[in-house]
Amino acid sequence: MDFFAHQEQARKRTGRLVAYFAMAIVLIVATLYVVGMILFNMAEASSNSSQTGTGPVDVVYWNWPVFLGVLGLCILIIGGGSLYRIIHLSAGGSVVAESLGGTLLDYDRAKPGERRLLNVIEEMAIASGVPVPPVYLIEDDTINAFAAGYRPTDAVIGVTRGCVERLDRDQLQGVMAHEFSHIFNGDMRLNIRLVGVIHGLLIMGVIGFYVFRTAGIASAGRRSSNNKGNGAAFIIIFGLAMMAVGFIGTFFGRLIQAAVSRQREFLADASAVQFTRNPEGISGALRVIGGIDKKTSMPHTASEYNHMFFAQALDSVFASHPPLADRISRIEGVPIPQVGEAQASEASRTAAAGASGFAGSVTTSAVHAAVENIGTVDPDTIRAVGRVIDTLPDPIKDASHDPWGARLVILALLLPIEVGDMSRQLSAIDSMLDDQHLKMLRTLHETIRNLHPSQRFPLIDMAIPALSRMSRAQYDEFMGIVTKVIRSDGEVSLFEWCMHTTLERHLGERFKPDSKHPPRNQRRSRLIQEASLVLAIVARLGSDDPSDAMPGWKAGVAKLGSSNLSMPGEAECTLRNLRTALAKLECTRFQDRKLMLEACEATIDHDGRTTIEEAELLRAIADSLGCPMPPIIPDAD
Incomplete structure (x- = not known):
């Protein structure tokens, strides 16, 4: 099953989660209604006895006001609690990481083991086409990790200290591939909603406890003053009922958590093997986990995130993860009895050699492989990205890991290659940068101007984590400078458009999480004109002569299976219209x-030739459609 099928399946699983949630609410409403009717009949009997002195009255089994009151109470408490928690967590994965005591890793201050972790994640993110996620370190001696966020652009990776210090590079890469699988397969959004469901079901019991406690104290006070009455008794019974219902809700919440999570872990393990082609890596990590006996020091609240972790963090009534032996058995293809619990031995592998140069175009097979591998990590691509990163000068790499340095790297990439042609750009930003930063910008540009085109976009990806550490005000100021530089010469180049699109996509949702998202799952047939326009723009951008664009456009339209379309005119084929059309097409189904x-x-x-610029345009289009595409790296010369 590929990335697109996984995304569609994730949407269906969200529907099942809603169904399970509704079933739990029905059971809770039924339980509270029974308690409510008991209290109602008790009140009626007490009132009748005190007013008329007669005997017992007939028992009432159905009462609309009681039912509607109970239903409204459940929807208000459970639905409101779930919605509040989901909205709170929708701010990004950093909320989850920080609630678990995680601290953001800074590349400049990272220790050797921490830098190894950051390098593994950086290579894997660039190779898969997703933004390099911020990494949070949790000071816990157990081996664990998680991916959290609402979408790939606000995802973070959380890793425990034990994971950094106890695993070798292959094992660490296997664990990270497992977590990236959760990002690709649409599990993060589902996991956030699952946390909301559990919170809503649990809050009923918490409120019941406080109602019971308050009523008990009030009742004791009335007894001491000989003030009798049944009101406090009714409240105590209702509080006990809410507590019981809360425990029932939590029980079902953990059941849902386990049911949703266990199969996803098997899939993520299999995906990690597919991504790395090294089953010993992830199975070795699982063996190390099985060979240590340490209790986690994470807060008890980590239990609501149990289903997010690589391995179960805290004990629960229902296991959120399959047994380690089952997972190792499936990965290694051996019977469970043969799975040992001993710690895996250290793996010894040599690093791949660096690249000496890059070609000026990419092959047809490389482009096709990138499209087919959307949402996956290929070990060959990881190695190729590693070679590209190794060829980058150290001052550039160091600058890309610093918040201010990363901003200057982006600006240096936007400056013209020829020093004499960048007076307009420098004059546009002269008032926005001080003398020291302008000097650093010129120094970086001297190095960046000599980079091969295939090295430029990986450099942007490397800068994303550092740029994510800006404040909202700094982000707005930075994007204002970027826009001013792009517009300074009166035209927008394809590289500038791709860069601006990448920055907005990877940073915009981090700094503007409240941005409105249009409705999804629209039919492609309703947006066929937008699809035709995108293909026409791509065809014209890839042709030296506009009249040569028609064959490329026809090849794309034929792939869509559409007919009776006319190619949009040259006046319509602008980069502004491309962005508008892609925003609409993002609302279609993943398939x-x-x-x-x-x-x-x-x-x-269509002409059997793909330039690096066309390859990067294709990646920018995929990014705009919410489909992370691996980089298309040219062969070495």
């Missing part, structure tokens, strides 16, 4: 987006 990318591939490759 339709896959077909759209295959159509773009057909348009670009």
Whole structure:
């Protein structure tokens, strides 16, 4: 099953989660209604006895006001509690990491083991086409990790100290591949909603406890003053009922948590093996976990995040993860009895050699492989990205890991290659930077101007984590400077458009989480004109002569299976219209987006030649559609 099928399946699983949640509420409402009717009949009997002195009255089994009152109470408490928690966590994965005591890792101050972790995550993110996620370190001696966020652009990776210090590089890479699988497969959003469901079901019991406690204290006070009455008794009974219902809700919440999580862990393990082609890495990590006997020091609140972790963090009534032996058995393909609990031995592998140079174009097979591998990590791509990173000068790499340095790296990438041609850009930002930063910008530009085009976009990806550490005000100021530099010469180049699109996509949702998102799952047939426009723009950008764009556009339209379309005119084919059309196409189903990318591939490759600029345009389009595409790296010369 590929990335697009996993995303569609994740949407269906969200629907099942809603169904389970509704079933739990029905059971809770039924339980509280029974208690409510008991109290109602007790009150009626007491009132009748005190007023008329007669005997017992007939028992009432159905009462609409009681039912509607109980239903409204449950919806208000459970639904409101779940919604509040989901909204709170939608601010990004950093909320989860910080609630567990995680601290953001800074590359400059990281220790050797921590830098190894950051390098593994950086290579894997760039190789998969997703933003490099911020990494949070949790001071806990157990071996664990998690991916948290609402979408790939606000995802973070959390890693325990034990994971950094007890695993070798292959094992660490296996664990990180497992977590990246959760990002690709749409599990993060589902996990956040699952936390909300559990919180809503649990809060009923918490409120019941406080109602019971308050009523008990009030009742004791009335007894001491000989003030009798049944009101406090009713409240105590109702509080006890809410506590019981809360425990029932928590029980079902943990049951849902386990049911949703266990199969996802098997899938993530299999994906990690597929990504790294090294089953010993992840199975070795699982063996190390099985060979140590340490209790976690994470707060008790970590139990609501149990389903997010690589291995179960805290004990629960229902195990949120399959047994370690089952997971190792599936990974290694051996019977469970043969799975030992001993710690895996250290793996010894040599690093791949560095690259000496890059070609000026990419092959048809490389473009096709990138489209087919959307949402996955390929070990060959990881090694290729590692070679590209190794060829980058150290001052550039160091600057890209610093918040201010990363900003200057981006600006240096936007400056013209020829020093004499950048007076307009420098004059546009002269008042926004002090003398020291302007000097650093010129120094960085002297090095960056000599980079091969295939090294430029990985450099942008490397800078994303440092840029994410800006404040909202700094982000707004930075994007204002970027926009001013791009517009300073009166035109927007393809590289500038791709860079601005990447920055907005990878940073915008981190700093603007409240941005409105249009409705999803629209039919592609309703947006066929937008699809045709995108293909026309891609065809024209890839042709030296505008009249040569028609064959490429026709190849893409044929891939869509559409007919009776006219190619949009040159006046319509602007980069501004491209962004607008892609924003609408992002609302289609994932399978339709896959077909759209295959159509773009057909348009670009219709002449059997793909330039690096066309390859980066295809990646920017995939990014705009919410489909992380691996980098298309040219062969070494």
